[in-house]
Amino acid sequence: xxxxxxxxxxxxxxxxxxxxxxxxxxxxxxxxxxxxxxxxxxxxxxxxxxxxxxxxxxxxxxxxxxxxxxxxxxxxxxxxxxxxxxxxxxxxxxxxxxxxxxxxxxxxxxxxxxxxxxxxxxxxxxxxxxxxxxxxxxxxxxxxxxxxxxxxxxxxxxxxxxxxxxxxxxxxxxxxxxxxxxxxxxxxxxxxxxxxxxxxxxxxxxxxxxxxxxxxxxxxxxxxxxxxxxxxxxxxxxxxxxxxxxxxxxxxxxxxxxxxxxxxxxxxxxxxxxxxxxxxxxxxxxxxxxxxxxxxxxxxxxxxxxxxxxxxxxxxxxxxxxxxxxxxxxxxxxxxxxxxxxxxxxxxxxxxxxxxxxxxxxxxxxxxxxxxxxxxxxxxxxxxxxxxxxxxxxxxxxxxxxxxxxxxxxxxxxxxxxxxxxxxxxxxxxxxxxxxxxxxxxxxxxxxxxxxxxxxxxxxxxxxxxxxxxxxxxxxxxxxxxxxxxxxxxxxxxxxxxxxxxxxxxxxxxxxxxxxxxxxxxxxxxxxxxxxxxxxxxxxxxxxxxxxxxxxxxxxxxxxxxxxxxxxxxxxxxxxxxxxxxxxxxxxxxxxxxxxxxxxxxxxxxxxxxxxxxxxxxxxxxxxxxxxxxxxxxxxxxxxxxxxxxxxxxxxxxxxxxxxxxxxxxxxxxxxxxxxxxxxxxxxxxxxxxxxxxxxxxxxxxxxxxxxxxxxxxxxxxxxxxxxxxxxxxxxxxxxxxxxxxxxxxxxxxx
Ligand code: BGC
Numbered sequence: 001x002x003x004x005x006x007x008x009x010x011x012x013x014x015x016x017x018x019x020x021x022x023x024x025x026x027x028x029x030x031x032x033x034x035x036x037x038x039x040x041x042x043x044x045x046x047x048x049x050x051x052x053x054x055x056x057x058x059x060x061x062x063x064x065x066x067x068x069x070x071x072x073x074x075x076x077x078x079x080x081x082x083x084x085x086x087x088x089x090x091x092x093x094x095x096x097x098x099x100x101x102x103x104x105x106x107x108x109x110x111x112x113x114x115x116x117x118x119x120x121x122x123x124x125x126x127x128x129x130x131x132x133x134x135x136x137x138x139x140x141x142x143x144x145x146x147x148x149x150x151x152x153x154x155x156x157x158x159x160x161x162x163x164x165x166x167x168x169x170x171x172x173x174x175x176x177x178x179x180x181x182x183x184x185x186x187x188x189x190x191x192x193x194x195x196x197x198x199x200x201x202x203x204x205x206x207x208x209x210x211x212x213x214x215x216x217x218x219x220x221x222x223x224x225x226x227x228x229x230x231x232x233x234x235x236x237x238x239x240x241x242x243x244x245x246x247x248x249x250x251x252x253x254x255x256x257x258x259x260x261x262x263x264x265x266x267x268x269x270x271x272x273x274x275x276x277x278x279x280x281x282x283x284x285x286x287x288x289x290x291x292x293x294x295x296x297x298x299x300x301x302x303x304x305x306x307x308x309x310x311x312x313x314x315x316x317x318x319x320x321x322x323x324x325x326x327x328x329x330x331x332x333x334x335x336x337x338x339x340x341x342x343x344x345x346x347x348x349x350x351x352x353x354x355x356x357x358x359x360x361x362x363x364x365x366x367x368x369x370x371x372x373x374x375x376x377x378x379x380x381x382x383x384x385x386x387x388x389x390x391x392x393x394x395x396x397x398x399x400x401x402x403x404x405x406x407x408x409x410x411x412x413x414x415x416x417x418x419x420x421x422x423x424x425x426x427x428x429x430x431x432x433x434x435x436x437x438x439x440x441x442x443x444x445x446x447x448x449x450x451x452x453x454x455x456x457x458x459x460x461x462x463x464x465x466x467x468x469x470x471x472x473x474x475x476x477x478x479x480x481x482x483x484x485x486x487x488x489x490x491x492x493x494x495x496x497x498x499x500x501x502x503x504x505x506x507x508x509x510x511x512x513x514x515x516x517x518x519x520x521x522x523x524x525x526x527x528x529x530x531x532x533x534x535x536x537x538x539x540x541x542x543x544x545x546x547x548x549x550x551x552x553x554x555x556x557x558x559x560x561x562x563x564x565x566x567x568x569x570x571x572x573x574x575x576x577x578x579x580x581x582x583x584x585x586x587x588x589x590x591x592x593x594x595x596x597x598x599x600x601x602x603x604x605x606x607x608x609x610x611x612x613x614x615x616x617x618x619x620x621x622x623x624x625x626x627x628x629x630x631x632x633x634x635x636x637x638x639x640x641x642x643x644x645x646x647x648x649x650x651x652x653x654x655x656x657x658x659x660x661x662x663x664x665x666x667x668x669x670x671x672x673x674x675x676x677x678x679x680x681x682x683x684x685x686x687x688x689x690x691x692x693x694x695x696x697x698x699x700x701x702x703x704x705x706x707x708x709x710x711x712x713x714x715x716x717x718x719x720x721x722x723x724x725x726x727x728x729x730x731x732x733x734x735x736x737x738x739x740x741x742x743x744x745x746x747x748x749x750x751x
Pocket of ligand 1: 490
């Protein structure tokens, strides 16, 4: 027996060695091919590889200028060319007529689906489900490939602690660990096991770096972060992307501690290349290279080219500093040709690995279907899993089948808005709205529909009367509130993140009917709802759910499906609390309810005092409305027998924790078990809690299961302000909990 195990192990090791050798041989052959190509390329052609040209998706054809530039080898890649015939036409020019026959890459923002639109990434993150992340990216890749796109500008992995920032909609939320896990899954989905397999496309991990930390949540704003914060919070998903083999990276618009990312040697050279050994290529963001002039970091376009190239920014998106100045800079010996060769090597390496030399014309593209029924089904299930039930008073939900319901609100039948931000190729004619699905489910005669407001920002109260009349005829009101898609995403930050327009007024008017209100929010960010929370019996956060919003929402509202989504961002009571996030550090005077003094508790002409002497807001307290990780279900779960395998661990050990989860309710459901730790005392202050592991379990009513969670002690360290990763011995607290505020504290020690 032992002997046969030995033989199997030997075979496996041998196979592994062969595979590694083959990989190294393949890599070597790619590097040799690049060396040969480089030796044949002129300076102009090399610079050309570093140019990403934009085209307008609305333009009718290819301009003669672009064709000529491609013919001369002066373009490396094209973005936003969506007419497949034009893609193939320009690729033919590159392959057949350019001096060295180097094919182009075709890039596009395929952020949460191409034609089949999945929930916005913030919604997808709320699934806490890597299979969903991977599968949705596979569909997005296949649909894109079918339309001759081989490079997506996704995943966006900017950790964000500020719901005012419009781009939080595209982000994986506020937690670096969850963001890293999802990043790996997205990249695996887009790129597959082998980049060159037809149907797989290049991922572009963006925006490097710390874009989610823009001051005040205002887009493009400055970022000031200590090196420890940068490395502990904002960089982990990018590091995970390198480990997952992300073919490309995109720089961010912001500066980081005074240096714009597109010219940031620390980020692009020291961290990305030297520390992480990244081998793919880095593309700038749209004009972000020349924007270094507006930042006040470069005097002119020539200095822009110099600083970007010196920092290690490989391909320039849309602006033309490289095209205009790199040659002169080389002639003036400010940049060496070797430096340019390095840039081109990064780009060609990816072109070879992606197989575009062998497959420039998207072979087998017609075998990949757009809006395939299976893809639409995935859009439905991913939306269901992304919904977060935040409130459910007196178990108003689920709504039974024989109810008369009023469907009200500007998002109830808004096929374009439910798709969310960044859906260049999404098409509202494919959307199924909540109104349509609820009419199908309850029968049109049982659904009284009145939008009440024409769109989310509508201030007019003209439609209120009709809405109130619809409510009066019904037993329950389902109000579809939120933001239109255009109110989140790039350049769409908001200072006030409550429901826009007259939505609150309408909800208050409806509440006067005495009919219970189920509030369904469709938005790109958490919205502050404290003013209307007392008026509603239930709250469902649906994000912007995508093409299949209607069927997915009908399934959970009727109880056909259960809720399982959990928040991946802390939900504020008011925008004035922001930044508010679970993994904050502790002050010297942490707040607690015992000593809390609210604004109403202060006597008139009170003597100057420090009140409860702790860190809180007089008017908003110290807790958010809903914490990270929170989400309800139609069933309930209990946690028992939480056991640590060892309470004293070595740096090379792993922490193993077992917990028994029991479904204590009356129907099946999915629980997301979360493991948080706190390094109690360290050389720099550490967060009060940090997510280190999680696991999902689906249980039938009454069923119990023992779950094991596992964290290598190596992952319990942190980066110091000098950028050094340390695991410091000492005591740790641990919670196994359903959210970031729950659980019973346990301890362990790292020796
Ligand atoms: C955005 C990027 C996007 C690029 C190309 C920029 O404005 O910041 O995320 O990939 O445009 O469309």
